Amino acid sequence: MEILKKTFQILPKEFRFSLILIFFSSLLVVVLEIFSIALILPLVTVLVNPSGLGFLNKYFDFEKLISGLSQNEIIIYGISLFLIIIFCKIIALILLNIYKTNFYFHVKVKMTKILFNKYLNESYLFHIYNNTSVLITNIHGEIGLFVKKILNIFAEIFLDVILFFLLLAILLNIRLFETLLAISLFIIFLLFYYFLIKKRLDFWGKERQKKDRLRLKHTQQSLTGIKDLKIYLKEKFFEKILINIVEKRENIAKKVAYIAPLPRYLLEVGTAALILIFAIFFTRTENFSQSLPEFALYFASFLRMLPIFVKLFNNFQTIKLGVPIVETLHTEFTRKSDVGEKEQKNIKTNQMNFTKSIKFQNVGFRYPNKDATILKNIDLEFNQGKIIGIVGSTGSGKTTFLNLLTGLIQPTEGKIFCDLIDINQQSLEWKKKISYVTQKTFLIDDTIKNNIIFGEAEQFNSAKLDNSLKLSNLEKFIGDLPKGIETIVGESGTQLSGGQIQRISIARALYNSPEILIFDEATNSLDEKTEKSIISEIFNLKGKCTIFLVTHNKNLTVNCDEKYSVENKNIIKI
Numbered sequence: 001m002e003i004l005k006k007t008f009q010i011l012p013k014e015f016r017f018s019l020i021l022i023f024f025s026s027l028l029v030v031v032l033e034i035f036s037i038a039l040i041l042p043l044v045t046v047l048v049n050p051s052g053l054g055f056l057n058k059y060f061d062f063e064k065l066i067s068g069l070s071q072n073e074i075i076i077y078g079i080s081l082f083l084i085i086i087f088c089k090i091i092a093l094i095l096l097n098i099y100k101t102n103f104y105f106h107v108k109v110k111m112t113k114i115l116f117n118k119y120l121n122e123s124y125l126f127h128i129y130n131n132t133s134v135l136i137t138n139i140h141g142e143i144g145l146f147v148k149k150i151l152n153i154f155a156e157i158f159l160d161v162i163l164f165f166l167l168l169a170i171l172l173n174i175r176l177f178e179t180l181l182a183i184s185l186f187i188i189f190l191l192f193y194y195f196l197i198k199k200r201l202d203f204w205g206k207e208r209q210k211k212d213r214l215r216l217k218h219t220q221q222s223l224t225g226i227k228d229l230k231i232y233l234k235e236k237f238f239e240k241i242l243i244n245i246v247e248k249r250e251n252i253a254k255k256v257a258y259i260a261p262l263p264r265y266l267l268e269v270g271t272a273a274l275i276l277i278f279a280i281f282f283t284r285t286e287n288f289s290q291s292l293p294e295f296a297l298y299f300a301s302f303l304r305m306l307p308i309f310v311k312l313f314n315n316f317q318t319i320k321l322g323v324p325i326v327e328t329l330h331t332e333f334t335r336k337s338d339v340g341e342k343e344q345k346n347i348k349t350n351q352m353n354f355t356k357s358i359k360f361q362n363v364g365f366r367y368p369n370k371d372a373t374i375l376k377n378i379d380l381e382f383n384q385g386k387i388i389g390i391v392g393s394t395g396s397g398k399t400t401f402l403n404l405l406t407g408l409i410q411p412t413e414g415k416i417f418c419d420l421i422d423i424n425q426q427s428l429e430w431k432k433k434i435s436y437v438t439q440k441t442f443l444i445d446d447t448i449k450n451n452i453i454f455g456e457a458e459q460f461n462s463a464k465l466d467n468s469l470k471l472s473n474l475e476k477f478i479g480d481l482p483k484g485i486e487t488i489v490g491e492s493g494t495q496l497s498g499g500q501i502q503r504i505s506i507a508r509a510l511y512n513s514p515e516i517l518i519f520d521e522a523t524n525s526l527d528e529k530t531e532k533s534i535i536s537e538i539f540n541l542k543g544k545c546t547i548f549l550v551t552h553n554k555n556l557t558v559n560c561d562e563k564y565s566v567e568n569k570n571i572i573k574i
């Protein structure tokens, strides 16, 4: 029940009604199904014993209905009715299937959209502490399984329960005692079986999920780290680990597949035995030819009930295995994001002006779950339009400082102001002013042009693009390429040199015409001449924008207006 509630909570609101609609339409199919089964009794009766339908008068005015019809006509009409009902049932099933398929399609697309959007809007820290393989598995694995296994089954399971009870009613109506006996035997048997495998199902469900994540993580890191694998001849080592994970994962699937048909086989044997017992009952106690129609209906219902029983049980098993899927998605869909950016997108933000300075007021930062403070008591003011050079030994906290400055991470103490506005209260407006060339450059597997304009395909400005190419010293390189700016860079820029990648990142930063330009070791892959040339171009932007330059190269900071050093968790003016 808990899992049903959670399933409903995960399902986007607009689909909840559809699920109920599916349920009621399926109910119609069930009614037709029951009718087609219930018709067997009168049909067989007419065939065997034409006058045996008298008992129907109990339910409605049957005699009036058939008065004036010959026995043959009754048979023909009866069979025709049977056919019509089956025909209606098939039409209803086809329509229902189309509706259901569409429903699952829309649910899947919508859920993927919601979750992807949620992850994209999570804070940078969230992404630091969550492995991408888990997030990818959630988006592309668990949602699919949720729709295919959980939703699909819930849509069916209620119907099967209803159908089961209706059939049971028919059976009980015909033979109370024997039916009760048979059903209780089945239930006892299944409960016994269930308790036997319950723990296993819980365990397999969790393991399956873990192994899926691990499998993706391992494949991903082996392939992205292929260069190091090759250098250190570790292909075999990584292959072994992956195969080990895949084997364990498939072993679970294998075991589930082993036990899946077990209830069916066991129930079939049980049914055969029961038919035998019942046949003995029927033949012994009554005139067999008279009770044949009843016997036929009884077993038609019984045989129809059997697969439902088995299906119910298997679906139950699948849901049990799917508990971790629902749990995970429930956590993900109901989790409150730790940044307010999404909300900010929906409200009209105040215009944020940067005319005076950026002020750090007693700022400190510590990574969550880590005791060590990285930066503390930073009280600084950076004036608009200046070029600020920042140096410091490796690991001292330069990148952390820039991340704070850009609002990627929030101070654990103190505040950062742009003029008089707290940047973290208006982080969207703030980020619009900034271009940040990070230490680990990132390129999408697309053309050079698309890497520079980065998501503005339709309305890009070619003058701005040309200017950014010039400033970042890319003109000659691109001019020499047969496809020019339309050249594909490869995954993470693998078809380019380190310096070319870096210059494309610089061009991306400049294309935005930022008010604040931040370089984190952004020229360290370039030769001295190119580096100088780019830096002097950048310095020409003085006055138009405020520049932060983090570098290990002291020569580059010579012309900066102000110089700072990051040391002992502080930032000192030098």
Ligand SMILES: Nc1ncnc2c1ncn2[C@@H]1O[C@H](COP(=O)(O)OP(=O)(O)OP(=O)(O)O)[C@@H](O)[C@H]1O
Pocket (backbone or CB within 6 Å): 128, 367, 370, 374, 392, 393, 394, 395, 396, 397, 398, 399, 400, 401, 439
């Ligand atoms: N996510 C994290 N969790 C915990 N500690 C971290 C995390 N990221 C960085 N650190 C630590 O914070 C300190 C400062 O890191 P930072 O990247 O700011 O250094 P840096 O000055 O930019 O160094 P480099 O010159 O090598 O780029 C380092 O000691 C680093 O180990």
Ligand SMILES: [Mg+2]
Pocket (backbone or CB within 6 Å): 398, 399, 400, 439, 520
């Ligand atoms: Mg750094």
